[in-house]
Amino acid sequence: MNRKRCGWRIVSLFGLLMFLTTGCWDAKDIDNRMMVGVMGLEKSSGSDINVWFRFPLPKGTLAMSEKDFFTMSQYGQTVSDAMNKAKYKLPKALDPSSTRAILVDESLAKSGIEPYLEFAVRERSVPLDAVVAIIRGDMERIFTRTNPTGELSGIYTKLFFETYAGGVPRKNKTMLWEVYAKLYNPFHANLIPLLTEGRQNSFVLAGNAIFVNDRIVGELNKDESLLYEIFTHRFHDSEVELMSKSDIRIVNNHSRIKTALQDGKPIIRIDCSLVTTLIDSSRSRKQNAPQILAELESDLNKHAKSMFEKTQREGADVFGFGDRFRSRLKPAEYEKWPEMFKRAEISYTFHIDLRNTGLEFLD
Amino acid sequence: MKRLSTIGGYDMLVIQMLYTGAAAGFIYPCFIIRSTEGAYWIPLVIWAIGALLSSWMYSRLLARLNGEKLLARIIASIGVVWTCIICLPVFLFLFAALVTMLRAYSEMITMTMLPTTPIAFLNGMLLAPAVLALAGMMPIVRAARVFFLFTVLLTLGLLIVGLSDVHWTLGAPWIRTNGDFFYDKSFYAGSFMWMGFVITSFIGPYTGQSARRAWKAYATAILCGLPFIAGHIYLPIVTFGRELSKRLTFPFISKMDAISHYWVLVENLTAIFVSVTMFYILVIMALKLRAVGEMFSGLIPRANIRIIYALAFLAVYTAATLLTSWRTVEEITLLTIGFRLYVMFIFPLLGWLALAYGQRVGKEESL
Incomplete structure (x- = not known):
């Protein structure tokens, strides 16, 4: 009798373990994902925006491609809308959870950035520590040109600002959570680095864009930016x-x-x-x-x-x-x-x- | 028959610290942040004093049990019917606390890590606490001792790492308050944070000595836990500011997301926070289920204890799965404020009166 009961217990235990073998609903293997390195937001016609994505390519696929990255753009009413539409074109899952930088076109920043950043905080899709910069110039060229120093897409922009790499005080590294928090703080306005398209490099620091609410209203040059860094610790x-x-x-x-x-x-x-x-x-x-x-x-x-x-x-x-x-x-x-x-x-x-x-x- | 065992001072401290960890991290900060425009530590301290008062009232009640269980003495004093009437709000509080804790944690996982995993599957985590509760109080205590060693250290580590990118000026006003939180229901909704002693009072027998020891351990846990609770509230505030923190569903999780250090090897600190919280939750849900189980086994002594826990598991699981949205979880927390205040401050008085009545009747009968 006891052996029979014990057998039932073992069968029940294995039955419960079967649940574990079903796996997680949200599981997607890393080789079935296209991880976004950098995201670019650009103003399009009307209220639409054009979102640029740059995906680093794994080494195994490099033989087929000349570049170590793949770039695509997609129009949409919102960033989420553009990301959904981009999924129609991609063979693998679009994964923005490793995005290292968000580049915002200057014209979009002049009309207001708040509606285009909310998705990142609300859905937790893009890391809050991604760096944010304003781009003056042609977004397409920045996204399609190969990085001159050879770093992976996305990492290049991150390293450009990071204090442990190419970051210097005048570059004023600004993260997504800082930008978003200041949009709601009446006592603290945003100052976001302003990059221009470079001839030899992907981009060059031009200064820092002054924001009131979520719109650009002015610009600090590099020397003024240094004073800003000194005064704000x-x-x-x-x-x-x-x-x-x-x-x-x-x-x-x-x-x-x-x-x-x-x-x-x-x-x-x-x-x-x-x-x-x-x-x-x-x-x-x-x-x-x-x-x-x-x-x-x-x-x-x-x-x-x-x-x-x-x-x-x-x-x-x-x-x-x-x-x-x-x-x-x-x-x-x-x-x-x-x-x-x-x-x-x-x-x-x-x-x-x-x-x-x-x-x-x-x- | 399982041996009845009273909880030691260290065990009580461990359990109450785990309760702090289970309640402080995810729902509580948003209630307190939304409750006032003034200093946040003031409502916190007021509730801590309230919790000490409530636990002292309970300890005085427990001291009169002479080695018996609370519910058994009340039944012996005033009968089953009156006990059911005064204990109904207690049961409703425990049931709502279990449902909201389970559902809130499942929703937190959905919002942060597993967006498409069904809630019904995530709620299945209740199985482990139900089995632990069925095993008895001492297995819960032993599990709590083990979990305490690493969860508290990890939480402390997360709070210390969370001190990066803080601007203390964002926390102002630090002193000023106009008492606006007294008129805000979010302040009262946060009462669940301070119910740790109440739950343990319904489990196991107490003597005068063990009740005093338990109260001292609880008071120590409150003192040790206050910096933890304040950290969960203030770290998002001094990082994002009050304005954004008020808009965030889980301010501390967003704070964890915002931490970026070259030397931090773990990229996803939120995953660590969620995992640590799971250990807190498992022990505390087991404790709450144990309290429900002991309540029913006291009221219906003939009932099979396994059936009681199986039914409790099914009821909590079903209710938590049927809750459709996060808004409903918040509404339940607000709707059950009355039950929690009753359990904290009125039930110990009624219990004391019931025991006094039972003693008087006993004396009259002996005469």
Whole structure:
């Protein structure tokens, strides 16, 4: 009797294990997927958009193809619509879960990007840590040209911004979640890197696009972008500041920001300490250390002035200073911040130390 | 016959910490974030005080059991009919808690990892807790001890990694509150977070000493668990800001998705979070099923214990599978607020009165 019962138990156990052998409904083998490396969003006729996809090709298929990637584009009313339509053309499953970068055409960014990014957060289809950049130029050429340095599609764009690879402070690496979060934050506007089509490379950094809500309203040049990085504690690694007579490397910085609200007017004071080294001195005109530092300070003041003029004129607080006023304002006043930022009194001081002059003394 | 065994202090701490992990990660943050414009730690602390008060009331009640089970003493004092009446909301709370926990977790898996896998299949995970509950309290405790060792470490690791890309200014206001959460039902909906002691009170016998020990362990668990709970709420806030966090169904999952580090070997931290949560959920659902099973075996002593657990499994599985949408899960959490408040604060008073009445009748009869 006991043996019979035991037999039934074993049969039941194996019956339950059969469920495991059925596999998962969502399982798709990796060799049956076409993984998107980079995605490009471009404005099309009317309200439609054109979505570009670049898929890296596995080594096994390279013999049949000249390139290590495959590019295709698809029109649609939304990104999801374009992705669905693209599936009609593909032999394998379209998999955007490994997308490393999203490139947005400048004309689309001028008309508003929010409707085209929501799908990524809502459906969790595209990784939130994918880098985002604005493209000025021909999206088709960028997507169809072979990467000059040979990296896989998608990885190239990611490496271009990553601090552990080709990223430098002026490039202002911006991830999808940052862009999306700032679309809803009344105190913090977006600043997204602006790339132009390159002659030798796929693209070149042109500056950073200033956003108000989800539209481009202006642009910071590369030097102003450096000041943005310094003031927002995003500065990493080191960056070279090219001056007229000598070149200085900024190796470290620390910015202390003090804020106050006086009669409804925001007061923002930035105290910035920079540690620098000299990497190249002028041959045409001899300068001593104090003269070099004075010139650097003058340059930084000039860039900071033009940067704040551009952002305050548009009411675009790309620095997130407004977040420091959250406690001082009532929730009903939060939406007024862009107007308050226009009237904000912003002052800044630089304390620059020249740590060394390299392996050669400065006469 | 299975040996009745009381839960030790460390076991209680482990179970309550697992309860914190099971409840804090996915539904709770969105309720608290939506409940107030002020500082989030204030509603959190208010509920923690409420939980300590409720558990103290229960511990005073349990201290009077003299080695018996809570329901058995209440039945002996006021009879089966009155016990059924005062325990009906408790049963409804436990049933709703089981259904929403199972369905919410299945929906979380659907939203994050397996979009086309049928909910009916995912809900099948209830089988493991049902078998564990049938095996008895000590197997649950042993499983909890094992799971505790790695789940808490992993959760701690995820919270520490989650400190990247945070901007503390986004968390402001840190001090200010106007008490707006008191007028928001989301604040009360989050009461499920603080029901850990209630569930263990319905399982196993208690003495004065074990009740005091259990309350001390629960208080310790609350103190240790508060940073965990606050981390699940504040990390998305100081990363995405209040405005976006309010719009997110699972803010902590989106936070995990946003983490990007060259040195983190695991690309998908969300998968780790979901897996760790599964271990929390398995133990806590087993605990809740055990409480339901003990309740019914107390009310219907002749009933076959296996049939009770099989029916409980089928009822919870069917109800969870029949829930059509996430919105329904949220509505059930809101609709059962009354039951939870009753179970937390009114039932221990009624239980105390029932026991006092039983003692008085007993004395009169002995005279």
